[in-house]
Amino acid sequence: MSQVIFIGAGPGDPELLTVKAYEKIRQAEVILYAGSLVNPAVFQHCPEEAEVASSASMDLEEMTDFMVQRVKEGKEVLRLHTGDPSLYGAIAEQIRRLEIEKVAYQVIPGISSFLAGAAAMKKELTLPGKSQTVIISRVAGRTPVPEKENLKSLAAHQASLVLFLSVGQVKQVVEDCLTAYAPETPVAIAYRVGWPDQRILRGSLQNLSEMMEEAGIRKTALIYIGDFLQAEGDESLLYDAAFTHEYREGKSS
Template sequence: MNKVYFIGAGPGDPDLITVKGRKLVEKADIVIYAGSLVNPQIIECRKADSELYNSAGMTLEEVIEVIIEGVKNNKLVARVHTGDPSIYGAIREQIDILNKNDIECEVVPGVSSFTASAAALKKEFTLPDVSQTVICTRLSGRTPVPEKEDLEALASHKASMAIFLSVQMIGNVVHKLSKHYKINTPIAVIQRATWEDQKIVLGTLKDIAQKVKEAGITKTAQILVGDFLGDEYSLSKLYDKSFTHEYRKGK
């Protein structure tokens, strides 16, 4: 039997899928992609005679049925997810069922929207003397968040933060963050990072909610917050001429 590949398609730009991921899409016999989020240009490289399924309108059971039938018929199946499938990708529930059916799986990582958003801003999450921790989280919605991971509790660390799936509740996001971050803390909202219609809104906790409203952003956006978005930080020791390490002696 063949196996199924769970592929991270990246944040949107067709060139940001990995080489390995693209090669698998190119030779796959069956392509199942998350059509509500994955840029359709990414799967244009598929074989003309491959079977194509848009999972946006499918149930878990329907997706699994297509995969199992395909693999048992020795077809290569590419299950294409947006960003990196390990973050809010809902792949675990698929893989567990496939394992029970003796279907071999492989996960091909991709570029996440939170790193793509930082790239769009030309910012670094981990600046010396500012933050060495990145928190990826979301607000509770139809999928609940454990109480201990409430945004207000996480904000107490004042780390660099990437907030997924929450821009439609930007007012609530600001309210919770403001319990611990200063009101002038920089914050950015990046909609459809790396897509041709990418939109960036910059502000502080004081004014970002109004700016997002004026920009008409209600979905498919990443919220980045923290002092890493500012301009004050210490230089890295890695390239400090007085710093000795394995590959260089300090002067």
């Protein structure tokens, strides 16, 4: 079917593709991938005759024209985005233009880097008794953030916090988060999650800037902040022997 399929290509590890994405890539006619972010190993198993192009040097109109032209030629275009395209994927603006052109499209989700990072650290973001909320955000850069979502107001919840696209403003991150989190609050930096040179750095909020500077990390990293990084948390009621639910009768002590 001639259409555009937005595919979450995962954090970089080619083995972290969904089966659905893998099968689509294995039969690809045209692939347009985010060349500055998506690991080419993700589509190493595509057919030799497939047209593969990087969008790194393209602006929005050029990307759209590329996809629309191929679809009108009767081809299926796979648009590969890093992680999951629903998080900072910039697919909404592409979709608007496809709809104007009456081009069919669908979205295949992927594993986000923030999930792969938690897995690499062997940490649960939602610990019973410690944090049952995960806030995913970013600080303002060239792309602004709505004032109601400023980092100080988000930090006030003291939830498990994951920041994308904020490494370049790390001093601002520390300043804003210190208005709510204690200086010794544990932090982690997940650099190039899922790639061969992946690194996980750990420290505290008060030394986050220095830690990142010493490591020479200036981009392609996530910042995790919260007690979940060290705390053990309470045990879940779901697996408590005394807890009754639809599939099991609780045992009395």
